[in-house]
Amino acid sequence: MSDLLVIAERRGNEIHSSTFELLGKARELSIKRPLAVSVVLLSDKRIEGDEANALFSGGADRIILAVDGSFGRFNFEPFTKTLAAIVREFAPEIVLAPATTSGRTYMPGLAALLKTGLTADCTGLDIEEETGNLLQTRPAIGGNVMATIKTPNHRPQMATVRPKTFSALKEAYQSKGELVHFDVTPDLTQTVAKLIEFHPIGEGQKGVQDAEVIIAGGMGLRKVENMQPIYRLSKMINGTIGASRKIVDSKWIGHEAQVGLSGHTVKPKIYIAAGISGAVQHIAGMQTAEFIVAINRDRNAAIFNFADIGLVGDAVEILNELAESLESEVKR
Amino acid sequence: MKILVLLKQVPDSDEVKLNPETGTMIREGVGTVINPLDLHALEAALRIKETGDHSVTVVSMGPPVAEEAVKEAIAMGADRAVLLTDRKFAGADTWATAMALARFAELKGPFDLILAGEKATDGETGQVGPETGAMLGIPVATYVSRIVKLDESGITIEREVEDGKEVWKLPLPSLVSVTKDVNEPRLPTLNGKKLARKASVERIGNDFLGIDPSEIGLKGSPTRVVRIGTPKLSRKVEMYEGSKIRDGIDEIKKRLVPYLEVNHE
Numbered sequence: 365m366s367d368l369l370v371i372a373e374r375r376g377n378e379i380h381s382s383t384f385e386l387l388g389k390a391r392e393l394s395i396k397r398p399l400a401v402s403v404v405l406l407s408d409k410r411i412e413g414d415e416a417n418a419l420f421s422g423g424a425d426r427i428i429l430a431v432d433g434s435f436g437r438f439n440f441e442p443f444t445k446t447l448a449a450i451v452r453e454f455a456p457e458i459v460l461a462p463a464t465t466s467g468r469t470y471m472p473g474l475a476a477l478l479k480t481g482l483t484a485d486c487t488g489l490d491i492e493e494e495t496g497n498l499l500q501t502r503p504a505i506g507g508n509v510m511a512t513i514k515t516p517n518h519r520p521q522m523a524t525v526r527p528k529t530f531s532a533l534k535e536a537y538q539s540k541g542e543l544v545h546f547d548v549t550p551d552l553t554q555t556v557a558k559l560i561e562f563h564p565i566g567e568g569q570k571g572v573q574d575a576e577v578i579i580a581g582g583m584g585l586r587k588v589e590n591m592q593p594i595y596r597l598s599k600m601i602n603g604t605i606g607a608s609r610k611i612v613d614s615k616w617i618g619h620e621a622q623v624g625l626s627g628h629t630v631k632p633k634i635y636i637a638a639g640i641s642g643a644v645q646h647i648a649g650m651q652t653a654e655f656i657v658a659i660n661r662d663r664n665a666a667i668f669n670f671a672d673i674g675l676v677g678d679a680v681e682i683l684n685e686l687a688e689s690l691e692s693e694v695k696r
Numbered sequence: 697m698k699i700l701v702l703l704k705q706v707p708d709s710d711e712v713k714l715n716p717e718t719g720t721m722i723r724e725g726v727g728t729v730i731n732p733l734d735l736h737a738l739e740a741a742l743r744i745k746e747t748g749d750h751s752v753t754v755v756s757m758g759p760p761v762a763e764e765a766v767k768e769a770i771a772m773g774a775d776r777a778v779l780l781t782d783r784k785f786a787g788a789d790t791w792a793t794a795m796a797l798a799r800f801a802e803l804k805g806p807f808d809l810i811l812a813g814e815k816a817t818d819g820e821t822g823q824v825g826p827e828t829g830a831m832l833g834i835p836v837a838t839y840v841s842r843i844v845k846l847d848e849s850g851i852t853i854e855r856e857v858e859d860g861k862e863v864w865k866l867p868l869p870s871l872v873s874v875t876k877d878v879n880e881p882r883l884p885t886l887n888g889k890k891l892a893r894k895a896s897v898e899r900i901g902n903d904f905l906g907i908d909p910s911e912i913g914l915k916g917s918p919t920r921v922v923r924i925g926t927p928k929l930s931r932k933v934e935m936y937e938g939s940k941i942r943d944g945i946d947e948i949k950k951r952l953v954p955y956l957e958v959n960h961e
């Protein structure tokens with residue numbers, strides 16, 4: 365049986381959630397076409413038993429572990445060369461990686477070395493049963509259309525997927541679980557690029573991608589001071605602040621808060637869009653939210669087509685009223 | 697030092713059409729501009745040029761109309777502009793594009809530093825930079841938000857990633873793709889515009905590059921667009937307006953209460 369390879373991402377000491385999302389999707393694809401799901405982990409240390417078990421129950425039939433001192437943080441040459449060697453040895457039909465800053469860098473490198481196609485930021489993946497072709501769907505032309513892309517004559521077929529696009533398995537996968545050690549020869553990790561410093565981002569700054577509740581602001585707030593009710597609300601409910609591109613471009617808030625095609629894809633339980641028009645490029649990043657609240661003065665704003673509840677009125681007034689009402693709840 | 701900047705021209709408007717047969721973009725009849733993110737790569741190159749005896753070449757692969765966009769780079773201060781243009785290049789995906797760019801860099805190089813933008817606003821893949829670097833077999837750094845230092849011994853850069861900021865030193869030659877945080881691009885000067893009008897853009901086709909025809913253009917592209925659809929994303933919305941606003945606020949409140957910080961004063 366041929367393989368579907370998922371490239372794992374380690375963030376600090378943990379396997380990043382995107383790995384489990386890809387494994388979840390891989391299992392789904394393996395129903396359509398018999399594929400063994402392998403997960404590749406490039407790491408600077410051996411893998412813990414718990415970690416291996418998590419990957420197995422997350423959907424992996426096999427773990428391919430490559431250990432080398434140079435894999436502590438992502439480095440272009442060692443990663444692409446080692447991954448290319450692994451792909452040559454295991455000859456998978458499909459390779460999936462997260463569309464993170466590292467995945468988006470080693471995957472093109474890998475595609476170049478392997479002379480095969482790569483589709484970035486897929487939001488949908490399916491398999492054509494007769495041919496085994498991977499149908500890779502992604503937003504194109506600024507999110508105005510969805511393009512489905514195939515790699516008919518080259519293998520492997522490669523795609524990156526943004527974190528939070530797919531879901532991890534809900535029930536643990538029962539696998540026999542084989543752990544394979546890939547021998548990393550020195551020629552694979554030779555590099556002169558050197559990491560000189562690393563400054564981790566401040567503790568407690570929850571990224572918008574991992575948020576459960578997001579309160580997002582747009583140009584309808586009219587001025588930066590009107591972000592206040594958003595900060596107030598988000599503090600009360602331990603939420604995270606999101607933003608449309610227009611207010612990021614206006615420097616009301618940093619790019620890390622931007623939701624959408626050229627920002628983050630999010631999958632919170634609740635997404636509140638305040639003063640956001642609902643341009644396709646914004647929708648592309650938040651339609652995956654479980655429950656969407658839209659607040660806009662214009663009752664014909666596009667955002668209402670994508671919301672579960674819509675309030676027509678001034679965003680600042682409504683948010684302030686909401687905050688007050690929640691405050692009285694706390695005091696009770 | 698010889699610096700090469702990879703510049704893509706992108707449609708000037710959001711109104712791009714697709715060829716339903718091939719699924720590739722129809723660029724004819726649409727104005728083109730330099731991909732806005734590539735202006736940051738160009739600016740980075742120009743700032744390096746200002747510090748010493750360096751030359752800046754810009755290269756773009758695209759149809760003849762892209763010439764205008766490339767000339768703009770001369771107006772901003774680039775020394776030389778090259779357009780890789782050939783009917784046979786048409787329909788290239790990122791792999792086939794990188795192939796042409798890499799071959800050009802090899803034949804007209806060596807370049808000490810290659811700069812690219814983070815991604816193009818039309819294709820939005822961000823793949824061409826790292827693919828080109830890998831084909832040339834040189835180190836690549838992406839998401840570069842600051843160029844700290846450049847000298848014969850290498851380039852020191854800062855790159856911004858999910859969990860923090862990294863500082864790397866890469867040897868030369870290397871390929872670096874920059875984000876828009878790296879600088880504020882300058883505007884073309886009047887003088888520059890005059891120069892640009894007179895400047896000639898060097899056109900290069902596959903006769904010169906000599907790439908196997910099976911590795912360029914649509915034919916050389918591993919990927920194929922097979923279907924174009926409109927995003928389907930609609931929910932059933934419950935609207936609250938006028939005197940009903942209060943109810944709407946209560947509805948949101950009900951959903952947020954479970955998230956209230958219990959310890960809140």
Ligand SMILES: Cc1cc2nc3c(=O)[nH]c(=O)nc-3n(C[C@H](O)[C@H](O)[C@H](O)COP(=O)(O)OP(=O)(O)OC[C@H]3O[C@@H](n4cnc5c(N)ncnc54)[C@H](O)[C@@H]3O)c2cc1C
Pocket residue numbers: 505506581582583584585607608609610611622623624625626627628638639640641642643644645646649659660661662665677678679680710817
């Ligand atoms: C290639 C490309 C990529 C892009 N990527 C992204 C992306 O990742 N994320 C993103 O967000 N955008 C992105 N955009 C931009 C996008 O097209 C829109 O321009 C942007 O989302 C609009 O932001 P906005 O809704 O805040 O502002 P506007 O479109 O200006 O909308 C403001 C809204 O607020 C409402 N309003 C006004 N006053 C009030 C009030 N007092 N109370 C309540 N409502 C009020 C208005 O009715 C209007 O609907 C991208 C564009 C392109 C071309």
Ligand SMILES: Nc1ncnc2c1ncn2[C@@H]1O[C@H](COP(=O)(O)O)[C@@H](O)[C@H]1O
Pocket residue numbers: 702703704705731733734737755756757758790793797811812813814815816817819820821822823824825
């Ligand atoms: N046709 C092209 N000609 C020159 N440079 C390009 C071309 N396409 C992409 N690039 C470069 O590669 C970067 C990423 O583009 P893309 O992979 O299309 O998102 C761009 O910002 C450019 O620097």
